[in-house]
Amino acid sequence: xxxxxxxxxxRPATPDLLRSVFRRHAAGVxxxxxxxxxxxxxxxxxxxxxxxxPPVVSFGIGLGSSSWPTVAEADHVxxxxxxxxxxxxxxxxxxxxxxxFGEPTRWHVGPEGVPVLDGVLAWLVCKVVARVPxxxxxxxxxxxxxxxxxxxxxxLLYHQGRFNALRD
Numbered sequence: 352x353x354x355x356x357x358x359x360x361x362r363p364a365t366p367d368l369l370r371s372v373f374r375r376h377a378a379g380v381x382x383x384x385x386x387x388x389x390x391x392x393x394x395x396x397x398x399x400x401x402x403x404x405p406p407v408v409s410f411g412i413g414l415g416s417s418s419w420p421t422v423a424e425a426d427h428v429x430x431x432x433x434x435x436x437x438x439x440x441x442x443x444x445x446x447x448x449x450x451x452f453g454e455p456t457r458w459h460v461g462p463e464g465v466p467v468l469d470g471v472l473a474w475l476v477c478k479v480v481a482r483v484p485x486x487x488x489x490x491x492x493x494x495x496x497x498x499x500x501x502x503x504x505x506x507l508l509y510h511q512g513r514f515n516a517l518r519d
Contacts, residue, residue, distance in 0.1 A: 377510040380437075382444045383410055384429035384466040387421035390452050392466065394445035396509045398430065406495040408477060411488045417447065419489070427463040427478055428493055431471040434504035435516035440468070441507060442514070462497050472502035 362368050378396035385391050397411040408430060412419055422428065433441055443449050443456065452458060452466065461467030462476045477493035508515045 374511050377508050380433045380441050380507040380509050382431045385421045385425040386464040390466040391418040391421040392444050392451050393418045394441050407492055409490055409492050411490050413488050425479060427465050427476055429465040429467050430475040430477055431468045432473040433507040434472045435507050436504055437507055438514035472504055473500040474498050
């Protein structure tokens with residue numbers, strides 16, 4: 352069934368409109384980490400594969416994020432694809448003021464000193480190649496230097512303000 356859009360219902364673009372539209376967009380869930388005086392990390396649904404040759408990814412980070420000062424200076428970042436069994440981990444890394452690297456989070460110092468999370472579906476360590484201004488965010492472009500795609504399970508998704516499992 353095709354639904355014709357109600358063009359008379361169009362609202363002016365606002366931050367609330369953008370958030371409302373993107374609640375309808377299911378996105379994979381990732382955690383981005385970086386090494387600083389203390390490790391930092393945050394949950395991201397903006398992760399995108401940009402280029403295969405060279406292997407480049409991008410993600411957005413808010414300038415008000417507690418992780419931004421470290422990511423702004425980091426040479427390398429960790430990119431972790433979360434599994435459906437990791438909704439609690441995603442929530443921890445999304446929560447302001449949380450002890451993200453304390454118990455029960457399991458992690459190790461990985462290549463280039465980047466924090467690498469245990470039990471994820473896949474991870475990359477990437478060299479930051481650019482930070483592009485985008486409103487109240489920066490789009491970080493990072494080239495993969497190493498990683499591992501061998502985790503078990505199905506991906507965690509974010510939709511309608513909740514973490515969800517992929518259904519067939």
